[in-house]
Every structure is written in C-alpha cells, then in structure tokens.
Amino acid sequence: MKIFIYHTPELTPTDQIPECAIAVDVLRATSTIATVLSAGGEAVQVFSDLNQLLAVSEKWPANKRLRAGERGGGKVEGFDLGNSPLDCTSDLVTGKRLFISTTNGTRALQRIEKAPIVLAAALINRSSIVDFLLAKKPETIWIVGSGWEGSFSLEDTVCAGAIAHSIVEKTGVSIAEIGGNDEVAGAIALYSQWQNDLLGLFHHASHGQRLLRLECLEDLKYCSQTDVLNVLPMQHEPGVLKS
Ligand code: 3SL
Secondary structure, three states: OEEEEEOOHHHOOOOOOOOEEEEEOOOOHHHHHHHHHHOOOOEEEEOOOHHHHHHHHHOOOHHHEEEEEEEOOEEOOOOOEOOOHHHOOHHHHOOOEEEEEOOOHHHHHHHOOOOOEEEEEOOOOHHHHHHHHHHHOOOEEEEEEOOEOOEOOHHHHHHHHHHHHHHHHHHOOOHHHHEOOHHHHHHHHHHHHHOOOHHHHHHHOHHHHHHHHOOOHHHHHHHOOOOOOOOOOEEEEOOEEEO
16 A cells, blocks of 8 residues: 545646545535435535536435535535534435535545545544555555645645554554655644644634634534544545445
8 A cells, every 4th residue: 555645636646546545625525524424314426516516416306405515614505504514413414415515625526536446534534444445455545635725734634644644553564665755754743743632733724714713613623523433435426425
C-alpha cells in the first residue's frame, strides 16, 4: 500500500487513477454522508450542480427522497435540508435517498469518481475506512481533501493524517514506506499534534470559523469526534454511495 494525500481536488493528478480514492470533507459533506448511511439512508447521490440535482431527483418517488443543498455554509432555499449531519436522524432518512450538492465536498467526490474503489471518509467513520484498507490492501490509495474553493483546509488534512496515522500504528510500517508523497508525513504530524483537541483545531480552521459565525458549534463538536460510526460509504455507481 502507498498512500498519497492531496489537499484539494485541484491538486489531484488528472493523468492517473489509483486503485482506491477517498474523498474527505470533515466540515461537513462526508460527515453528513456517513451519518445518513449509518442512520439507514438508502443511498447518497452527489451533484456539483443544483439544477442537475433537482432534475435527477424529480424522477425519484417523492416519499423516498430528500434534497440537500448547501452554498456558503447555508441551506439553499427550496431544499429539504442544508448540510448539517445533525439534521439526518434515523426518523428522517431511513429508506430514503439523499440527493446532495455542497460547495466543495461533492466536487471532491466527482473528481475521483472514476477510481475502481471510491470511499467517503470523515473523522467520525475513520476506523471503518482504516479497517477496509487493511483488509483490502489497495496498491495505491489517494486521500483527497475538499478544501474550500481550491484552498487547503486544516480539518480535511487532519482527517487524512488520522487515517494514515492509524495505518502506521496498526501495521508497524514506517511513514517512509507507506507515504507516497510529502503530504503524508505533514498530515500525520498535524494529526499527532491535535489528536486530543480536534475541536480546538477546528476553531483555528477558516471553515470552522465560518461555521461558527453561522452558529454551527454543535456541528463542529459532532464532526470532531473520532471513530464513532461504523459505516463505510462506498460508491456503487458514479456519484451514488451506499454502505
Ligand atoms: O464545502 C462543502 O462541501 C460543505 O461541506 C461546506 S459546509 O460545511 O456545508 O458549509
């Protein structure tokens, strides 16, 4: 196994495809996806374009669908939900497909959708991702942060580091052996420094601060938890993730 970490979709190579690609958007798209699938959602279907989401979801039975739209951290008018994982209760999502478009996270998933194995990771489901990787042992693994509109984000890189750190710890292989690029050592160092205060790190993150201005502290607290959901969101067809 060789792990490559890319901080944003824009930094991800366009001329290669790994055996396994993992999108990370801790605040909050991949945390929401993991929560919906863990709570009994039938699937999550991701879109970068809001109009395309509306057109495709229109063909789905109305009582079996939920539409989530987020832009700039807020809920898009006319949609059932924004992008808060805390809204995705079992009562609401069981048996339903969530059609979702967010500013950065859904773009990251679309960027890697051609890989043979595509996963969505957050801190809350980190151990399920790591267990899968250790069992499957893909030759090359890309972990792609969503960032914010093309820029680095602390929360996605710390999650990538949490995944790589756990693999190093569980296998005993060195960072040099497992790391395919310099970003891996950097992300592991970030996680090692902040692993006991991830919520504190989110307060330093520009998107964490944006969400705090939108009064989403409870979302930050929820998304900063590690290994609390046993769920593996995996792409079954382009753009459609199931557990
Ligand atoms: O950028 C994204 O895809 C979102 O996760 C942003 S937000 O946390 O919903 O504001």
